[in-house]
Amino acid sequence: MLPLLVSSQIREADAYTIANEPISSIDLMERASKAFVGWFVNHFQDKEQAISVYCGTGNNGGDGLAIARLLCEHSFCNLSVFVARFSEKATANFQTNLERLKAANIQVNELTSGAELPSETAEIIIDALLGSGLNKPLAGDYKKLVEHLNTIDATKVAVDVPTGFYTEGDIPDDATVLKADLVITFQLPKINFLLPESAAFMHKCEVVQIGLSQDFLCQVDTTYYYIEEQDIRQIYKARGRFSHKGTYGHALIIAGKDETMGAALLSSSACAHAGAGLTTACIPQRGLTALNSYQPEVMVVLRESDKLPEVDWDKFTTIGVGPGIGKGDDTLALLKAISEKFNKPIVVDADALNVLAGNNELLAKLPKASVITPHMKEFDRLFGEHKNWWQRLQTAKKKAIELGLHIILKNDFTITAAPNGKLYFNSTGNPAMASGGMGDVLTGIITALLSQTYSPLHACLLGVYLHGKAGDELALPNRMQVVLPGAIIKQLPVTMAKFNS
Ligand SMILES: NC(=O)C1=CN([C@@H]2O[C@H](COP(=O)(O)OP(=O)(O)OC[C@H]3O[C@@H](n4cnc5c(N)ncnc54)[C@H](OP(=O)(O)O)[C@@H]3O)[C@@H](O)[C@H]2O)[C@@H](O)CC1
Ligand SMILES: Nc1ncnc2c1ncn2[C@@H]1O[C@H](COP(=O)(O)OP(=O)(O)O)[C@@H](O)[C@H]1O
Ligand SMILES: [K+]
DSSP: OEEEOOHHHHHHHHHHHHHHTTOOHHHHHHHHHHHHHHHHHHHOOOTTSOEEEEEOSSHHHHHHHHHHHHHHHTTOOOEEEEEEEOSSOOOHHHHHHHHHHHHTTOOEEEEETTOOOOOOOOSEEEEESOOTTOOSOOOHHHHHHHHHHHTSOSEEEEESSOTTOOSSSOOOTTOOOOOEEEEEEESSOOGGGGSGGGGGTEEEEEEEOOOOOHHHHHHOOOSEEEOOHHHHHHHOOOOOTTOOGGGGOEEEEEOOOGGGHHHHHHHHHHHHHTTOSEEEEEEOGGGHHHHHHHOTTSEEEEOOTTSOOOOOGGGOSEEEEOTTOOSSHHHHHHHHHHHHHOOSOOEEOHHHHHHHHTOGGGGGGSOTTOEEOOOHHHHHHHHOOOSSHHHHHHHHHHHHHHHTOEEEEOSTTOEEEOTTSOEEEOOOOOGGGOSTTHHHHHHHHHHHHHHTTOOHHHHHHHHHHHHHHHHHHHHTTTTOSOOOHHHHHHHHHHHHHTTOO
């Protein structure tokens, strides 16, 4: 799994690579700039287009100068280069690349403090003003320049990080940041790129490899990881010979009310499709016909609204509780009964979470290592209002350790916070999945994986990945804007089949 680094660790990774590969700092910058240009020339093929490259005087600016030279070598000759001389300081790599640019006979325009900003007619603006070295909000000349560039109608491509964007930590509400259409970032996505606040400042992000030391990346101590297909291949277990339904456990889905029976149908159907050996749904009587028609493979335990259902708890491998179940006292009573009578990890979602929000002491009594799957609003109801996603990440980490729970914070890049103190970002899923009932499907999938004896952490990582991957397989090839939860359910066995080889 890919470690995600904070900016001080990125600097350490650069320094480690320089010392141990070994490679000189200027050659590493050249490699990064070539990686940027390699991606750029494959995607922007009109070499007549007017391109302006704006460079600071740090290493991000050094990249910008090298990129301008390399673009010229690729016959992009309608280039203008601007250097923002807003400070006396300049890095050695910046200086070297400035000399190389001048030796290549490329003209450089200097922007000085307080001077009028150039009128700009370029079709593409490359932003190499500031990168991961940002250490204070933009002010003065930088702020003015970025505000000016933001008014210009051109395609903006940021080198590594859009100028003014904090790669980790809180993003101030009033921050001035270059609004990039595309960010070509080096080696690893930056943590804040994966949070919704980044949407205002970047439309798309591409990661290019610059050969930072794998030794460093394998041993670095980080909280944040990015889960990719190769990680899922290691977690996924293909079915063995002589296995039978008993091998894959018996899952109980407690869900649905008269008005929200669809949630029970979706979660129990997803559970069966994701491979539970047996699935039983605990639902009200009035849902019986619907369930038998929708998914006859699912068995039933009936539930009356004013009393606890008669459940032979020991019979079940795991439980998924919450979708469409309602916020009444009967849900509270059920959660108490589960906490007392069931001691294997379960999945808690939706209304069950809203009930827990009013009875926080019960959270600590859930079976050890259980999984809770809140979306943002449910998360805030459980743990208090948060002003941004970075703060939510910190709370998720703290609460997962404190409560010994796995917290799946649902989002574009869904995050699993584990009791080991680590946060794992999922890499699949797309906006076509933003549709009611999608979370119910996820609950069914994770319950099915627990039932198949995946560890709770693996059930979370695999479940979230498969859910998003099924959505990607359906939506992306056809550019579909909507994929309904029922379609994801049907796709699940197909998605899983691809991991069998
Ligand atoms: N070999 C390598 O190391 C490689 C590096 N690479 C590249 O280096 C980039 C990081 O470079 P960097 O560390 O020099 O920082 P950068 O983002 O250019 O900022 C420059 C200086 O600006 C200052 N500053 C900060 N905030 C400010 C503000 N708000 N307003 C005004 N000034 C502000 C601050 O200096 P200060 O003023 O604090 O002394 C800071 O040091 C990285 O994104 C990647 O593109 C790649 O080529 C791979 C190889
Ligand atoms: N833009 C998106 N990108 C990726 N996944 C998404 C997106 N929108 C929604 N999803 C996924 O869909 C699910 C929605 O869950 P939730 O809000 O609980 O739905 P519901 O309560 O309607 O069942 C989550 O797993 C979420 O990650
Ligand atoms: K930049």
